[in-house]
Amino acid sequence: MADPTPESWRRVDAYLTDTLVGHDPVLDDAVHSQQEAGLPAIEVAPVSGKLLNLLVRISGAQRVLEIGTLGAYSTIWMARAVGADGRVVTVEAEERNAVVARTNLERAGVSDRVEIRIGRAADVLPSLVGAEPFDLVFIDADKESNTIYLDWAARLGRPGTVVVLDNIGRGGEVANPATTSAQVIGTQRGLEMLRRDARFDATALQTLDRKGWDGVAIALVTDHVTDAASLD
Numbered sequence: 608m609a610d611p612t613p614e615s616w617r618r619v620d621a622y623l624t625d626t627l628v629g630h631d632p633v634l635d636d637a638v639h640s641q642q643e644a645g646l647p648a649i650e651v652a653p654v655s656g657k658l659l660n661l662l663v664r665i666s667g668a669q670r671v672l673e674i675g676t677l678g679a680y681s682t683i684w685m686a687r688a689v690g691a692d693g694r695v696v697t698v699e700a701e702e703r704n705a706v707v708a709r710t711n712l713e714r715a716g717v718s719d720r721v722e723i724r725i726g727r728a729a730d731v732l733p734s735l736v737g738a739e740p741f742d743l744v745f746i747d748a749d750k751e752s753n754t755i756y757l758d759w760a761a762r763l764g765r766p767g768t769v770v771v772l773d774n775i776g777r778g779g780e781v782a783n784p785a786t787t788s789a790q791v792i793g794t795q796r797g798l799e800m801l802r803r804d805a806r807f808d809a810t811a812l813q814t815l816d817r818k819g820w821d822g823v824a825i826a827l828v829t830d831h832v833t834d835a836a837s838l839d
C-alpha cells in the first residue's frame with residue numbers, strides 16, 4: 608500500500624466529508640465569514656466538527672465548555688448537538704474573534720444556547736466555579752496552557768465528563784523530545800498530564816485531514832480526586 612501523500616489524504620478527507628458529513632451552508636458561511644474578517648483558518652476540519660457533534664450526542668452532554676472560539680465553527684457543531692435545552696460556554700481571548708463568532712452563532716440560529724466569555728481562559732475559567740458541572744470540555748486554544756486547561760476541565764467537570772484536547776499531532780513534531788516549539792512542548796505536557804494525573808483516563812488518535820497531519824486526545828474524567836498541585 609502506498610504511503611499517504613498530501614494529495615491522497617486530502618482526496619480521502621474530501622471523500623469522507625462528502626460521504627458522511629455533507630456540506631452545510633450555515634457552517635460553510637461561518638468559515639467564509641471568518642476568512643472575510645481576516646481570521647486564521649485554524650478551525651477544526653469538517654470531519655472533526657462532526658466528531659465533536661457526535662461525542663456530545665453519544666455522551667448525552669447538555670453542558671459543554673469550549674476553550675478557544677475563533678469564529679465559532681466548532682461551537683456551532685457542538686451547540687447543535689446539545690439541543691435547544693443545552694448550553695455551550697465558549698471562551699475567547701480576542702474581542703474581534705468574538706464579534707465574528709457572535710454573528711455566526713446568530714446566523715446558525717443557536718446564539719440563545721451559547722454564551723461567549725471574552726478574556727484569557729486562565730482568567731475566565733475560575734469564574735465558572737460553582738456553576739453546574741460541564742459534561743464535555745473541548746480544549747483548542749493556546750497550546751502552551753494545555754495543562755492549565757486540563758486541570759480546569761477536571762475541576763469544572765465531574766466523573767464521566769468527556770475532555771477533548773485538539774491538535775496533539777502537530778505534523779509529527781509531538782514525538783520529538785528535543786523540540787524547541789513552545790506549542791509542541793505544551794502539547795507534550797498536556798499528554799503527559801493525561802497519563803499521570805489520576806483524574807483522567809485517555810487515548811489519542813493521529814489524524815490526516817485537510818488540516819494536515821495532526822490529532823486529537825480524548826479523555827474521561829475519573830472519580831479519582833487528586834491534588835493537582837502535587838503533580839507538578
Ligand SMILES: C[S@@+](CC[C@H](N)C(=O)[O-])C[C@H]1O[C@@H](n2cnc3c(N)ncnc32)[C@H](O)[C@@H]1O
Nearest residue numbers: 650651675677680681699700727728747748749
Ligand atoms: C484554534 S482556534 C479555535 C478554533 C475553534 N475551536 C474551531 O475549531 O472553530 C484558537 C482560538 O483560541 C484563542 N485563544 C488563544 N489564546 C487564548 C487564551 N489564552 N484564552 C482564550 N482564548 C485564547 C485564539 O484567539 C483563537 O481564536
Ligand SMILES: [Mg+2]
Nearest residue numbers: 651747773774
Ligand atoms: Mg484546533
